[in-house]
Amino acid sequence: MSEQKRLLLVSKFAFYPPHWNAFALSCKRYGVRGSVIAAAPPELPKVHQQLGWVESEAASKxxxxxxxxxxxxxxxxxxxRWLAGVLNEIQADHIWLQQEPVEKLSMQVxxxxxxxxxxxxxxxxxxxLFRRRNVFKRYGRTRRWRxxxxxxxxxxxxxxxxxxxxMPKRVPATPLVAGxxxxxxxxxALDLNELQIGIAPKPDDFVVGFAGRIxxxxxxxxxxxxxxxxxETFKVxxxxxGDQSQQLKQRAxxxxxxxxxxxxxSLPKDQLWRFYRAVNCVAVPSMTRPKWKEQFGGVLADAMAVGVPLIGSDSGAIPEVIGSAGVIVPEGDVQSLSRAIKQLAESPETRRRLSLQGRLRYDSEFSMSAYADKVAQGVGLQHADAVSPDLDVGRRVA
Structure with a gap:
């Protein structure tokens, strides 16, 4: 019997649950041994903090x-010097750098x-969005990235x-690798009346949901x-x-x-799932700024997972992530967003179709199972070595 292959995860986000679970599932499903080199993690936004952090001591067991x-x-x-010694000892066959290519640790590997x-x-x-470098630093990075x-x-x-x-264009690149x-x-569904948060929806009301930083x-x-x-039958x-929470309350x-x-x-994750189910659609109207544009939008995957129709702006990654599971409007266009909300409210059939498309898209693109397979394929693990799908982590149950 041949020796098991070794997969190494290198990341300051190694123990963030979606990444750890994708790593764990890849190791189990593809029958490989796993090792981790973790750097000190940054402080996560509150929307991510609610997922917690896997304890490395528990992970080591x-x-x-x-x-x-x-x-x-x-x-x-x-x-x-420390890194060189550890890498030589681990002797990895496959390495997943779950952080940006510009990170110091990635460059050292x-x-x-x-x-x-x-x-x-x-x-x-x-x-x-990446900061421009002078020609010498750019050359040095490109040389490493080859x-x-x-x-x-x-x-x-x-x-x-x-x-x-x-980044050399000859390096194969795969989009939508996230979970x-x-x-x-x-x-x-969460009863919004129970929250006592400013509205008491009636059966004929159409409620738009928003989840994320204010x-x-x-x-x-x-x-x-x-x-x-x-x-007035439309509510939100x-x-x-976030920094503008008080401003939002005043506008309300x-x-x-x-x-x-x-x-x-902010709602705990178990309540947030119920919040999604309590609204008729979820809007993600992000707007591009000089130093920021939407990278992925985890709320999009969340909403798809529970079958909530989506309306998103065309900022950054949103159109590609939503795919056929929602409606896209120009960012910052109030009239187009208002029209899209109204059209969804008037078409139960469209909402049913988008709900179904969302669930299918989540399962095929953004579930833990799909994420783990994309990572495994990216690092060159062979599917012929895969084991029982019963080892799936975080799989949505219908």
Missing amino acids: EPFVDRIEHLPAGSRSSQR LAHYQNDPRPVIASAVCEN RLDALLATATPSIEAIQNAG MEGPTSIPT VEQKGWGVLLEAVARLP AFAGC MEAGLRGRVAVAG
């Missing part, structure tokens, strides 16, 4: 895990294997951005204006918080909106 190492503090040269073609190395890319065997991008705009930053954990069963670039103001132009419910009390706007704040 998984039967497929060989070792877990944490990048020590110290100078760049001392870290480089690529430098270590610059003249060693043996491990297959794939890097994630999520950002879609060692990559694959790019695993959240969407096509990320591929285009990293190629503009110097979110769906609920284990379709949740019951900041300008997420387009909450555009959504309020769009709803204000519609009859917000789940999330204006004439034409009073009694039509619910502000729930």
